[in-house]
Amino acid sequence: MCSSNNTKSESLSDCNIxxxxxxxxxxxxxLPGGNLVDSLRAKYLAVRGxxxxxxxxxxxxxxxxxxxxxxxxxxxxxAHTTWFFETLVLDxxxxxxxxxxxxxxxxxxxxxxxxxxxxxxxxxxxxSRPTVGEIFDYRxxxxxxxxxxxxxxxxxxxxxxxxxETGLHxxxxxxxLMLTDLKHMFSENPLKPxxxxxxxxxxxxxxTLCRWNPVSxxxxxxxxxxxxxxxxxxxxxxxxxxxDFQLASHLVTNAExxxxxxxxxxxxxxxxxxxxxxxxxxxxxxxxxxxxCEDGQWRYxxxxxxxxxxxxxxxxxxxxxxxxxxxxxxxxxxxTEAEWEIAATGQRCDGNFLESRMYHPRAGQDAAPQDDSTxxxxxxxxxxxxxxxxxxxxxxxxKPAPGALGEYNGKFMCNQxxxxxxxxMTPRDHIRQTYRNFFPPIARWQFAGLRLARDV
Numbered sequence: 001m002c003s004s005n006n007t008k009s010e011s012l013s014d015c016n017i018x019x020x021x022x023x024x025x026x027x028x029x030x031l032p033g034g035n036l037v038d039s040l041r042a043k044y045l046a047v048r049g050x051x052x053x054x055x056x057x058x059x060x061x062x063x064x065x066x067x068x069x070x071x072x073x074x075x076x077x078x079a080h081t082t083w084f085f086e087t088l089v090l091d092x093x094x095x096x097x098x099x100x101x102x103x104x105x106x107x108x109x110x111x112x113x114x115x116x117x118x119x120x121x122x123x124x125x126x127x128s129r130p131t132v133g134e135i136f137d138y139r140x141x142x143x144x145x146x147x148x149x150x151x152x153x154x155x156x157x158x159x160x161x162x163x164x165e166t167g168l169h170x171x172x173x174x175x176x177l178m179l180t181d182l183k184h185m186f187s188e189n190p191l192k193p194x195x196x197x198x199x200x201x202x203x204x205x206x207x208t209l210c211r212w213n214p215v216s217x218x219x220x221x222x223x224x225x226x227x228x229x230x231x232x233x234x235x236x237x238x239x240x241x242x243x244d245f246q247l248a249s250h251l252v253t254n255a256e257x258x259x260x261x262x263x264x265x266x267x268x269x270x271x272x273x274x275x276x277x278x279x280x281x282x283x284x285x286x287x288x289x290x291x292x293c294e295d296g297q298w299r300y301x302x303x304x305x306x307x308x309x310x311x312x313x314x315x316x317x318x319x320x321x322x323x324x325x326x327x328x329x330x331x332x333x334x335x336t337e338a339e340w341e342i343a344a345t346g347q348r349c350d351g352n353f354l355e356s357r358m359y360h361p362r363a364g365q366d367a368a369p370q371d372d373s374t375x376x377x378x379x380x381x382x383x384x385x386x387x388x389x390x391x392x393x394x395x396x397x398x399k400p401a402p403g404a405l406g407e408y409n410g411k412f413m414c415n416q417x418x419x420x421x422x423x424x425m426t427p428r429d430h431i432r433q434t435y436r437n438f439f440p441p442i443a444r445w446q447f448a449g450l451r452l453a454r455d456v
Contacts, residue, residue: 037154040161041147047168048143050427051078051175052136057196058182063132066125067188071181071445075135076108076124078178081171082139083108087115088404089163090145093153100141101130114404165229166405172430176447179303179359179425184445187290187301196359198304212246212454213377215343222341223395224434233409234434236397240338244456247335247343250364250378251386252326252450255311257318258298260326261287271328276321279442289317289444303359312363314384314449320417320441323387323450335453337390337418337436344380344420344433351382353428361424361447377451382426384449385419385437392416392438416440423447 055063055074063075072080083104091097099105107127109118119127130138146164153160179195186193223237224230266286269277279285287293290301291309298309318326327333335343352362361383393413400410416438422431425447439446 035155036161037151040154040164041150043168044146044150044164045143047171048139051081051171051178052139054175054178060132062182062185064125064128065185066122067181067185068445069122070443071184072121072124072177073127074178074182075132076127077174077181078139079104079108079130079135080110081167081174082135082142084170085146085164085167086142087112089160089167090142090149093149093160093163094145097145100138104130104138112404112407114407169229169231169430170408172427175354175427176423176425179354180446183290183301183303186303192301192306194305195303196357198302198358198360211249213249213343214456215245215247215339217242217244220338220342222338222434224432228432230432230434231409231436232401232405233394233398233413233436236395238396242336242338242342245335245339246454246456247339247377248332248452249376250451251314251384252452253312253364254309254315256330257288257315257326258309258311260329263329265325265329268329271325273321273324275441276319276325279319279321285322288315288322310363314361314364314379316361316384316447316449317444318387318448318450319444320387320439322444323448324389326450327452330452332452332454334387334389334450337388337420339453340386340388340420340451341433343377347377347380347433349381349431349433351379351422352424353382353422353431354425355428356382356424358424361449379421381421381431383424384421384447385423386421387448387450388418388420390418392418392436412438419446419448 055078058074064073066073066076086099087105087109091099106116107119109115110121111118149160150164182195186195219239219241221237222240224234225237226235265271266280272280287298288300291298292300299306300309323334352358364378394410398410400406401408417440419437419439420435422435423446439448
């Protein structure tokens with residue numbers, strides 16, 4: 001058996017606490033009957049354990065495939081999240097730390113030029129070595145050092161806890177990306193493999209009554225308030241001026257999107273932005289990603305295999321261009337991210353998340369009759385990320401964090417659009433009202449859908 005590991009021990013007697021300025025203070029609350037160290041250790045092990053639990057249904061061959069340059073092999077995800085803790089925590093916090101394998105610093109670096117030359121994204125699928133077993137050995141070695149670091153230094157400085165919290169949220173992002181990339185990989189396989197059998201009943205065919213809920217304009221505060229964890233791109237909190245608007249009570253459904261398709265939505269250039277229309281022609285788009293028509297019946301790929309399209313589930317796997325074209329066809333528009341955040345004020349951050357183990361959007365609830373003074377927005381959180389009309393830009397006064405963490409968000413503030421609310425693949429404690437996801441407008445493999453808005 002080929003081995004590329006060179007595990008070395010390190011001293012934990014000296015803890016050199018670094019800085020994670022630009023990321024909000026965690027205000028970590030201790031577990032009942034415990035302390036900050038117990039809480040942080042428990043959360044660390046839980047998040048790391050979840051990543052490995054998501055790998056349980058996989059065969060060794062599943063870990064290596066890179067089905068598109070924008071996706072990554074599962075093996076790379078589980079290695080990179082470990083690289084984050086080793087490189088940005090252990091190596092920077094422990095005097096004389098010896099890396100598990102020095103070559104990993106380059107191989108599993110995603111885009112941190114501050115740390116060194118990243119490995120080319122489109123070539124991650126060629127890394128047959130280290131083996132899957134060696135990557136899990138790497139995780140175990142780093143986890144052992146991380147637990148020791150937490151136990152010996154976890155109470156000495158808030159900056160260390162803050163950096164670890166950032167690493168845990170980073171890993172939760174990769175849990176979602178890992179499943180998203182696995183779905184794309186399985187969709188390219190003629191066997192249409194099943195990741196997990198559907199543990200839930202198929203969403204009922206309930207016709208949702210979509211209402212237009214009024215939202216008052218004026219001067220509003222948006223952005224993170226500094227309580228609890230947040231990424232730097234969610235700050236500073238600032239005032240925005242919006243006009244009165246209306247926001248749909250429900251996400252756009254497959255049935256509604258099918259009407260757009262049947263009305264020639266993909267052949268009507270007047271509905272599309274120029275780059276979107278070019279994508280339609282170049283990529284041959286005729287429906288959302290993973291959809292195909294078989295004997296007159298639309299079917300789509302899920303992580304539970306192929307199934308018929310369910311009319312009243314939220315439409316999913318559409319690009320910003322498709323969301324925008326549908327909104328135009330509907331004589332509506334996409335909400336701005338400020339409008340979305342204002343409307344989400346007071347809404348419970350609850351829904352169909354990763355912990356539901358559905359791995360698929362569910363149909364919305366039937367909206368009971370309401371009087372005009374009552375507002376409710378269904379599925380604001382979970383199920384599908386919601387495209388907004390807002391370009392991904394810095395908030396007024398934004399400053400990237402110093403060092404490597406400054407590359408986490410700020411340098412991507414160009415040619416991308418903001419999505420809000422999380423999806424069925426997002427861990428529940430990872431999402432919040434101010435969370436700003438972002439993707440290029442052509443991206444379709446993410447679990448993304450839309451909610452419509454209108455001017456008053």
